[in-house]
Structures are given as C-alpha cells and as structure tokens.
Amino acid sequence: MTRDPKDLLLRLFRAAVDSADPGKTVARHLPERPSGRVVVVGAGKSAAAMARAVEAEWPDVTGVVVTRYGHAVPTRSIEVIEASHPVPDQAGANAAQRILAAVRGLGPDDLVLALISGGGSALMTAPRPGLTLDDKMQVNRLLLASGPPIGVMNRVRRRLSAVKGGRLAIAAAPARVVTLAISDVPGDDPLAIASGPTVHDPDATADLSDIVRMLGPALPEAARRLLMMPPDPLPPFTADYRLISTPLIALEAAARMARAEGITPLILGDAIEGEASTAGQVMAGIARSAALHGLPVKGPAVLLSGGETTVTLGRAKPGKGGRNTEFLLALAIALDGCPGIHALAGDTDGIDGSEDAAGAVISPDTLARARAEGLEPRAVLEAHDSYSLFDRIGDLVKTGPTLTNVNDFRAVLIR
Secondary structure: OOOOHHHHHHHHHHHHHHOOOHHHHOHHHOOOOOOOOEEEEEEOOOHHHHHHHHHHHOOOOEEEEEEEOOOOOOOOOEEEEEEOOOOOOHHHHHHHHHHHHHHOOOOOOOEEEEEEOOOHHHHOOOEOOOOOHHHHHHHHHHHHHHOOOHHHHHHHHHHOEOOOOOHHHHHHOOOEEEEEEEOOOHHHOOOOHHHOOOOOOOOOOOOOHHHHHHHOOOOOHHHHHHHHOOOOOOOOOOOEEEEEEOHHHHHHHHHHHHHHOOOEEEEEEEEEOOEHHHHHHHHHHHHHHHHHHOOOOOOOEEEEEEEOOEOOOOOOOOOOOOHHHHHHHHHHHHHOOOOOEEEEEEEOOOOOOOOOOOEEEEOOOHHHHHHHOOOOHHHHHHOOOHHHHHHHHOOEEOOOOOOOOOOEEEEEEEO
16 A cells, blocks of 8 residues: 555546546447538537547547537647536537537438537527526526535526537437437436436426525526426437446546555445535544444545535635535544545546635644644635635645546545
8 A cells, every 4th residue: 555645545536537538438439430421519528528539530520519618629620619617608608509500401311429528518508599698697606506416407407408408419300419428427317417418308398396496586587487387398309328438437447546556445336415514524424434443344445436516505605615625624524633544535527616626635634734724624614615725735636627527536545
C-alpha cells in the first residue's frame, strides 16, 4: 500500500475518470457505416470529445454538437458550440436550433449519430412554443435551489422542451438514429441522461402538479401552464441506444487499481442519492465500523461509491461549494479526527457544482487544520461554504475539465 493516502486517492480518481475517456470508448461502439449520409449531433459535457473520437474513425462526417464553456476540443468537420451549464443561455438555445436543423430532411438510408452525455439538458435548450428562454432559465434556477432528485429535474425539462424526451429522434425521422451515451445518472436510465432527446418519454402526458407545487409561486406562469396541461402523446419511433461509459464501470476501474495496491475495494453502489451532508454522516458510520470492527470490510480497504447527491439551500445567501465538498465536510465532522481514515470525493467532469474544483480530500487532521485557520467547520457547513474551507487549507482537487462525466466519485480509505 502506498505511504501517501492522498496520492492513492487521487490515482483512484484518475482511474475512474480515464475509464470514461471518449477517446478510448467511442470507437468500440460505433455502428456499421450506412450507405447514405452520416450526421453527427450531440449535447453534453463530453460532446466535443466524443465528436473528435468519431472523426478519428470516420473522418468525413459532418454535424454539430454543443458542450459546456471550456469543454470544447478541436475538430475537423463537426462544429462545436459552447454554451452555459447548469443554467441555459442563448448560445445553448441557438445550438438546439442548429442541431434540429441538421437532422431534418434526411432519408431512410441516412444515419444520425447522437452523442449524449451529462449536462445536455441545460446545454441543448429549445423551449416549447409559448415559453421563453428566460422562463426556462428561471425554472432551472428553481430546480437547482430546490434540490430535487435528478429524475424530477429531468421530468420538468422534458415537458418544457422541444428537443428532449425523444423529440430529437422524431425530428430526424425517417433516418436511422443511433445514440452513444455516457451516463451521469443513478441507474443509467437513458431517459434521464440529458433528458433523453432520443428516448421515448413515458411521462409525456403525466400529471406534474406535485412538482408545480414544489417549485412554488416563483415559477413563471407560462411554465406553470405547460406543466399543468399535458401535451398530446408523441408519435412512436425506434432508436438504437448504446451506453459506452457508466458510473459502475468507473468504480470498477478504481477497484481494480485498489486491488493492485493490496487494498480491498468495496463498491457500496453507483446510484447513491439524497442530501450531501446526510450522505457524509452515513458514510462516516460505515467507515468507523470498518476501521474499528472490520465490518463491512477489513482494512486496508477502500469504500467506493457513485451517484449524485444534492444540496438544498436555505433562504440565506449560500457560500461557495458543491455537493462533493459538502459531502466531505460533513464526513470529516462526523468522523471527528478518527485515525486512519482518509477520503476523496469529486465530480468526474472536473467541476463540482459551479466552482473550479472537482472536489477535495480529507484526512484525520482536516478539522484541526481548518480551526487553525480560524474556521469553524459546522458553521461553514451550515453556510454551504465548503469550497472556501478546503481552499483555505489547500485540500481542493483541481483537474480542469476532464471532457467526460460519469457523475460523482467517492473513495473512503481505511488504512
């Protein structure tokens, strides 16, 4: 086992991220080249990197994809547009229209290759008629502040979109549609990845009044009407959907590296949700049991998990932070300096929330070092200012955009 726990945790994180590198995965999942045209479209934090990987195999294709600002890479013939995430902007709205235009007018011998990854919901935004971009931006802000599960967020986004919930595939008919997707959602539900632009939406006519009540009076009136009045059922369609990277694959890659280091990995799950601070408290209990009693695993061991927790903000203006740093701070507080336990949590896209770090690491002396800087960890946690604490003590993990996204990665090391 390595003498430096932080170094080991960082290498486990890199192994997880590398397993979802589009340059290593896209080629294995491409369909047979059709006799007609190939049009590549896509949306998500990995869309540009996926497009570049397609061009490496099929150099003469055309198309357009949209990705987050700072996540573009050079391509030859596929246009890359950058837009805002997590709150949509006009660039994302323009990109959606360009993507819809690119798939129209194709024939049955043509192929639409859709490259879909996390973040696509916000990046490819096409409001339904009667709804403005400002309306959609306000809805996204309300969803982010309310902290509902990602599945609830995507039900709203699909209902308000002219491209999500299968509408992109419908626009491409009668061309064949093949989707290559990188999952960033618990359970790998294709409908939830970027709100399923090429996937049939079984909730297209469902009653969403409970979500309307949750979002409250700040919900724009146009959005309220569309959420309360289900549209007509969408026409049926068929599409070939291929998952090329998932959170579980990333956790398994980290587990293989841990075994090579002589450490027993225990994958607790790839779909852990709930409040980030609560998840940190629960994880502390499991880690303490492992350290003190050898249950559920005897050290040296590492507890691995994925999924997407949430942070529910109160009325007070929050500080700087993300769900991974909030999870870690709650974990450190609950562990209270328990010896021999170190941890890392980070978003595999390299950006935890809206800050410039993927996440952070903790050690048994995290709380002591924070207090030495004049910080009170519990007060920082209540203010949702975890980023600032880890920045102050030098324990942020900064990778820059990784150009992939298989959701959050958490590793708790028991020495």
